[in-house]
Amino acid sequence: MITTLAVQGYRSLQDIVIPLDGLTVISGANGTGKSSLYRALRLLAETAAGTAIASLAAEGGLASTRWAGPEHLSAAMRRGAHTVQGTTRRGPVRLQLGFSGDTFGYALDLGLPRPDVPTRFALDPEIKLETIWAGPLARPAAQLVRRRGPLVTVRDGRDWVELTHGLAPSDSCVSSLADPQRAPELLELRESMRTWRFxxxxxxxxxxxxxxxxxxxxxxxxxxxxxxxxxxxxxxxxxxxxxxxxxxxxxxxxxxxxxxxxxxxxxxxxxxxxxxxxxxxxxxxxGTLRYLMLAAALLTPRPPELMVLNEPETSLHPELIEPLAHLMKRAAEEMQVVVVTHSDRLREHLGTASHVHLVKEWGATEVDGQGTLDRPSWTWPTRG
Structure with a gap:
């Protein structure tokens, strides 16, 4: 089960880390970033399928999907003492996606091609970094697989050994490599992510x-x-x-x-x-047809490890919300379920499900009421 989802630099998700449970409801007003969070989860799944780069291209490329605000929002800007304005960029252009659970964690770092390398695909995102680790945190000692540029290495005891040095910048090591002897984690992670349904x-x-x-x-x-x-x-x-x-x-x-x-x-x-x-x-x-579809999805004889439903209440009569919530709670006994919804009624009927309410602060999506100490522990692996 995924216990933590982290996104940095994707649309309004400037820097967000949210907890996930067996059944999680994500709510918020229009424009607070619910759809972006849903798309971020899809991008992670598409990484395992080898289609993430094409999906980003369909959204307009990295330039269109990355965070549109300043790299850093100063305290003076937040107080309104200064207008929000761009500053000299200190770090590289990047979009980072990651998740962790009790067994494995995975982080993906996407960026643009090096400006000194001639190419006609200057806006085509490249995978700069991938990391797989054991447990909830990406501590150096817990890392199992590292990918930096074309080089992929795997842990062998206390040493690191090369798995390949020729991985294309558009290919994920999760989708492209298979070595059950030296890197069983890659296979296990790929098979898990490929079961996710949206x-x-x-x-x-x-x-x-x-x-x-x-x-x-x-x-x-x-x-x-x-x-x-x-x-x-x-x-x-x-x-x-x-x-x-x-x-x-x-x-x-x-x-x-x-x-x-x-x-x-x-x-x-x-x-x-x-x-x-x-x-x-x-x-x-x-509404009737949609409910039958949701019932077929949630009663699947082949439960995925994760099912994500985006605004399932659309076109449903209010009287169908309570039966739908009952279906979701039953499904969560067999798989992890994430529900992105506008419906307060659905959230209320889901009862004890974990609730993540999104708000916007200076254009960036934040978790309502999440303080520094409430935010799940998360560390992004570095490119260096």
Whole structure:
């Protein structure tokens, strides 16, 4: 389980370290950095998949995604005695992402190419540093794998041995290297991060694929857009969770579902009391369809190590919030769940879940009420 998430230099996340629990709710007003925190977690997952650099490019590159404020905000600027203004940059341009838990920690440091090296890709981010360590803190004695530029070394007793000296600046050692003998930590970390799941683009529009009949294939993991909903629900039923799914729908709608298979194609129908016929997927409201997708995601027969849901309450009727919270609490018994939400009602129904409330201070995202002593311990590995 991830216990600490740290981000520095990404959008409004100038320098933030937050604690995470088995079930964590992240809330805050519009523009306080909730979406940036969600994207930062996605970037970490994409590092393990080898797609982080391309994702940053899609966001406009490092120049567009890095912190837009001054490198340092002086006390006089905070008091309003001086206007907020840039100062002479002392450190390199960098975007840092990291997390730690009881077993491993990982930190990634992204920067721009050296200005003295001719290239047409001058705005293309490069991975300058990667570090994997044992335990919650990146102490030198706890480090297991170090990557500086193209060189990757691994700990061998008290010594460091070279794993490779030719890693491309766009490639992460987590996604690119595999040596189960000398660096088993790389494999373990990669497999863990590749299980992470993110849901924020569940399609419920009139043309959503989930409203159409689809070829049925066993689907233990719902697609990110919910397109294989009927197959995912059928898999949940066949794998032995039909009773849980049925009780979930009874709790939410006082309804049942059927999934029919004709010539290998699945069709979803919802049976509601008082109606003479079931409602087909194209007839379902956006909220009903979205709830069914969230149920399929949270009842997955193959739980990930981490599931992150971004504004799951969107388009849901207020009466569905309490059943959704119940689903989330049940899912958190099998996996770590992070919920980014605007809904106070959802947060209240999640009860004892850990709560991180974000606020903005001088353009930078901060954790509301987090003092110096409340901030989780965190040290960024240095490039030197």
């Amino acid at each position: 849901y924020d683009h569940l399609r419920t529009d009139a043309g959503a694929p989930a409203r159409a009949t689809v070829v049925g294939t066993r689907t233990p993991v719902l697609a990110a857009d919910g397109s294989d909903l009927a197959a995912a629900l059928a898999t949940i039923e066949e794998i032995g969770r039909a009773d849980v799914l049925a009780s979930t729908l009874e709790h939410a709608f006082a309804s049942t579902i059927t999934i029919t298979a004709e010539s290998g194609r699945f069709a979803l129908a919802l049976h509601q009391p008082g109606l003479l016929r079931p409602l087909s997927a194209p007839e379902l409201s956006d």
